[in-house]
Amino acid sequence: MLNNIVKPTLLLNKARAIHNIETMISKAARSGVRFRPHFKTHQSAAIGDWFQERGVAAITVSSVDMARYFANHGWQDITIAFPVNVREIDKINALAKTITLNLLAESEESVHFLGSRLMHPAKLWIKIDTGYHRTGLSWDHGEKIAALAGTIAQEKRLTFQGLLTHSGHSYRARSQQQVREIYADTIAKMQATREGLRQAGFTGVEISIGDTPSCSIVENFSGVDEIRPGNFVFYDATQLAIGSCLVGQIAVAVACPVVAKHQERQELIIYGGAVHLSKDVLVQSFEPWGEKPTYGAIALPEGSGWGPILSNAYVAGISQEHGVVKVLQEDFDRINVGDLLMVIPVHSCLTAHLLRKYVTLEGEVLELANLS
Amino acid sequence: MLNNIVKPTLLLNKARAIHNIETMISKAARSGVRFRPHFKTHQSAAIGDWFQERGVAAITVSSVDMARYFANHGWQDITIAFPVNVREIDKINALAKTITLNLLAESEESVHFLGSRLMHPAKLWIKIDTGYHRTGLSWDHGEKIAALAGTIAQEKRLTFQGLLTHSGHSYRARSQQQVREIYADTIAKMQATREGLRQAGFTGVEISIGDTPSCSIVENFSGVDEIRPGNFVFYDATQLAIGSCLVGQIAVAVACPVVAKHQERQELIIYGGAVHLSKDVLVQSFEPWGEKPTYGAIALPEGSGWGPILSNAYVAGISQEHGVVKVLQEDFDRINVGDLLMVIPVHSCLTAHLLRKYVTLEGEVLELANLS
Numbered sequence: 001m002l003n004n005i006v007k008p009t010l011l012l013n014k015a016r017a018i019h020n021i022e023t024m025i026s027k028a029a030r031s032g033v034r035f036r037p038h039f040k041t042h043q044s045a046a047i048g049d050w051f052q053e054r055g056v057a058a059i060t061v062s063s064v065d066m067a068r069y070f071a072n073h074g075w076q077d078i079t080i081a082f083p084v085n086v087r088e089i090d091k092i093n094a095l096a097k098t099i100t101l102n103l104l105a106e107s108e109e110s111v112h113f114l115g116s117r118l119m120h121p122a123k124l125w126i127k128i129d130t131g132y133h134r135t136g137l138s139w140d141h142g143e144k145i146a147a148l149a150g151t152i153a154q155e156k157r158l159t160f161q162g163l164l165t166h167s168g169h170s171y172r173a174r175s176q177q178q179v180r181e182i183y184a185d186t187i188a189k190m191q192a193t194r195e196g197l198r199q200a201g202f203t204g205v206e207i208s209i210g211d212t213p214s215c216s217i218v219e220n221f222s223g224v225d226e227i228r229p230g231n232f233v234f235y236d237a238t239q240l241a242i243g244s245c246l247v248g249q250i251a252v253a254v255a256c257p258v259v260a261k262h263q264e265r266q267e268l269i270i271y272g273g274a275v276h277l278s279k280d281v282l283v284q285s286f287e288p289w290g291e292k293p294t295y296g297a298i299a300l301p302e303g304s305g306w307g308p309i310l311s312n313a314y315v316a317g318i319s320q321e322h323g324v325v326k327v328l329q330e331d332f333d334r335i336n337v338g339d340l341l342m343v344i345p346v347h348s349c350l351t352a353h354l355l356r357k358y359v360t361l362e363g364e365v366l367e368l369a370n371l372s
Numbered sequence: 373m374l375n376n377i378v379k380p381t382l383l384l385n386k387a388r389a390i391h392n393i394e395t396m397i398s399k400a401a402r403s404g405v406r407f408r409p410h411f412k413t414h415q416s417a418a419i420g421d422w423f424q425e426r427g428v429a430a431i432t433v434s435s436v437d438m439a440r441y442f443a444n445h446g447w448q449d450i451t452i453a454f455p456v457n458v459r460e461i462d463k464i465n466a467l468a469k470t471i472t473l474n475l476l477a478e479s480e481e482s483v484h485f486l487g488s489r490l491m492h493p494a495k496l497w498i499k500i501d502t503g504y505h506r507t508g509l510s511w512d513h514g515e516k517i518a519a520l521a522g523t524i525a526q527e528k529r530l531t532f533q534g535l536l537t538h539s540g541h542s543y544r545a546r547s548q549q550q551v552r553e554i555y556a557d558t559i560a561k562m563q564a565t566r567e568g569l570r571q572a573g574f575t576g577v578e579i580s581i582g583d584t585p586s587c588s589i590v591e592n593f594s595g596v597d598e599i600r601p602g603n604f605v606f607y608d609a610t611q612l613a614i615g616s617c618l619v620g621q622i623a624v625a626v627a628c629p630v631v632a633k634h635q636e637r638q639e640l641i642i643y644g645g646a647v648h649l650s651k652d653v654l655v656q657s658f659e660p661w662g663e664k665p666t667y668g669a670i671a672l673p674e675g676s677g678w679g680p681i682l683s684n685a686y687v688a689g690i691s692q693e694h695g696v697v698k699v700l701q702e703d704f705d706r707i708n709v710g711d712l713l714m715v716i717p718v719h720s721c722l723t724a725h726l727l728r729k730y731v732t733l734e735g736e737v738l739e740l741a742n743l744s
Binding site: 005006007040062063064065082083084085086087088091106107109110113133134135138168257259260261262264265269271274275278279280281317319320321322324336337338349350353354355356357372 | 377378379412434435436437454455456457458459460462463478479481482485505506507510540629631632633634636637641643646647650651652653689691692693694696708709710721722725726727728729744
C-alpha cells in the first residue's frame with residue numbers, strides 16, 4: 001500500500017480511531033454524561049458513521065456550513081460551538097427548521113437578534129469563560145449571565161439550555177497533573193456560576209465542557225452534563241506532549257517522500273510543508289539539539305502504517321511545500337531519497353483540514369467535507 | 373457586494389494585482405531577464421491568464437500536480453521549483469512528453485534516477501544554496517557542482533540549463549537595505565559558481581533567482597538570466613514589513629464577520645481562524661502594546677473593498693475558526709457584532725491556498741486549482 005504513495009498522504013489507522021472513540025464513549029457512560037463529540041477534527045461523514053454505529057446521537061461542529069454537512073448526513077442534534085454569526089441567519093434558519101439546533105451566545109445583542117430573526121425553535125447555551133480568555137462571559141460576572149439567561153427565557157423560540165465552556169488553556173499544560181488542576185478549576189467555576197443562576201431562579205441549567213486533554217485525562221465527570229472533545233479521535237504530537245494519550249493511540253500520520261539530503265546539517269528534505277502539515281508549532285526538547293520548535297514528530301514506515309516515534313528526529317522547519325527534518329547521523333545514513341517518512345502532526349485537526357482526505361491502512365479513501 | 377458576505381471570504385483587488393504584474397513585467401524587460409513568475413501563490417488558471425495576456429510564456433510551480441494543472445490550461449514551459457520527487461516519475465514523464473519541463477536536482481542519485489527513468493527530454497537546473505540553508509548544493513562546493521553538471525551532461529534526455537537559487541532568507545529582512553545586501557551577496561555567489569563551471573568547461577550556464585523581496589526592491593538584475601517571484605502578485609503583511617511593497621499594492625484581504633466583543637480585553641472575535649488565514653505569524657510592534665506576534669493586519673471595509681490598515685489593531689491569536697483582534701477603545705466602540713473586518717494576511721500564499729477561491733471587488737469568483 002505504501003508503495004503507491006507518491007505525495008504527502010494522510011494515513012489513518014482506523015482501528016486506533018475506533019479504539020479512541022469507544023474509550024471515550026465508555027468513559028462518558030460511566031460518568032453518566034452526554035457525549036457530544038466535536039466533529040471539526042475529522043470533518044468526515046464516514047468517520048461520523050463510526051460514532052453513530054456506536055450509539056452517539058448528538059454532535060458538535062465549529063461552523064454553520066459544517067452543521068449543514070452533517071445534517072445532510074443524518075445528524076439530528078447539533079451544537080455549533082462558535083458565537084452565533086448573525087450574517088448566516090438564513091442558513092441557521094434552514095437548519096433550525098429540520099434538526100435540533102444548539103447555538104451559543106454571549107451578548108444581549110446576539111440574543112435580541114436571534115429573538116427577532118430566528119424562525120424556528122433552537123436551544124441556546126451561554127458561552128462561559130473559565131480562564132482561556134478567548135470568548136465567553138467571565139464565569140464570575142453572575143449578574144450579566146443571569147440577565148442574559150433572562151433575556152433568552154423571554155424569547156419564545158429560544159430555550160435556555162445551559163452553560164458551555166472550552167478550557168483551551170489545557171493545551172498549554174505539559175503534565176496530566178496540570179490538566180487535572182485546570183479541569184478542577186473549570187468545574188468549580190462552572191458550578192459556582194450555575195449555583196448563582198439557581199439562586200436567581202433558573203433551574204435545569206446544564207454544564208457542557210469540551211477540551212480533549214481534560215476529557216482524556218480526567219476519569220470522572222460528576223457535576224457535568226455533557227462533554228464535547230474532538231481531537232481525541234486522532235490525537236497528535238501536542239496531545240502526546242500534554243499526556244492526553246499514549247503513542248499507540250495516535251491514529252494519523254502524514255506519509256511524506258524524502259526528496260533531498262544535506263549531510264552538512266544532518267537534514268532531510270521532505271515533500272510535506274505548510275500546505276500539508278499546517279504551520280502549527282510545538283516546542284519540545286530533543287537530544288542532542290535541546291529545546292526546539294517543531295512542526296511534526298517523525299516515525300518510519302512499518303507494515304502498511306508507521307512504527308515508533310524517533311526520539312531524536314523532528315520537523316525543524318517548513319515552507320509552503322518543503323519540510324526540513326533534523327535527524328541523527330545513523331538515521332541520516334539509513335534514510336534515502338525516495339523513501340517515505342511518517343510525520344505525526346502537531347495539530348491533527350489542521351492537518352486533516354489541509355489534506356482533504358484520509359487513506360486508511362487498509363487502503364480505503366475517506367473524503368473530508370467540502371465546505372468552501 | 374460586501375453585504376452578501378456571510379463567512380470568511382478572500383477578496384481580490386484585481387486592478388492592484390494587474391498593476392503588480394505589469395510592474396514586474398516592465399522591470400524584467402528593462403533588465404533583459406526572462407520573467408518566469410511563480411504560480412504557487414495564486415494557483416489559479418484565471419489569474420494565470422492575466423500574465424499570459426501580457427506576454428508571459430514561462431512559469432514556475434511548486435509541485436508536479438500544479439504543473440499538470442497549468443499545463444492543462446495551456447502553459448507550455450514550466451519549472452517545478454522543488455527537488456525532483458522520484459516517486460512521481462510517471463506524472464513527470466507525462467508532463468515531459470507534452471511541455472518544456474524544467475526540473476531541479478541537487479544530488480547524483482536524483483540525476484541518475486532521471487537518466488534511467490525519464491522517457492522524454494527535460495531541462496535540469498542545479499539547485500544552489502546561497503545562504504537560505506533549506507535545499508541545494510552550497511554555492512562554494514564547486515567540485516561537487518561541476519561533477520553534477522558533468523553527470524547531467526552525460527544523460528541524453530537531460531539538458532543542463534543552469535543554476536537556480538531561492539534566497540528565502542530575504543523574508544527575514546526588515547529593511548530594503550537588508551534585502552539589497554542579501555541580493556548582492558546572492559548574485560556574487562551565483563556568479564562565482566558560474567565562473568567555476570566556466571573554468572571547468574561549462575558554457576551557457578544560466579542563473580535563475582526567485583524571492584519576491586529581492587525582485588521587488590532591486591531595480592537592475594544584470595548578470596541574472598531569469599527571475600521567479602510569486603508572492604508579488606498579491607503581496608501581504610510580511611512583504612509590507614520587509615519593505616517590498618506599498619500598502620496600496622496589497623491585493624488581497626480576508627473579509628471576516630465580527631461575532632463577539634470583549635470590552636475587558638479590548639478584543640473583538642472574528643469568524644476567521646487558522647483554517648482561513650493559516651497559522652503563519654509575524655512579529656511586529658504595535659502602539660500601545662509593544663512587540664507582538666500577529667496573524668494578520670486589520671483594515672475596515674471601504675466601498676467594495678478595504679481602507680487603510682489600522683496602525684494599532686492586529687490579529688493577536690487564532691484557533692481553528694476564531695480570530696482574536698486587539699483594537700484601541702475608539703475602534704472597539706465603532707465596530708459591532710455583525711460587521712466585517714478586513715484581515716491583510718501575514719502570508720497570502722497560504723491564505724489563498726486555504727480559502728480555495730477569490731472574489732474580486734467586482735464580484736467575480738475565481739477558483740483555485742483542486743490538487744488534492
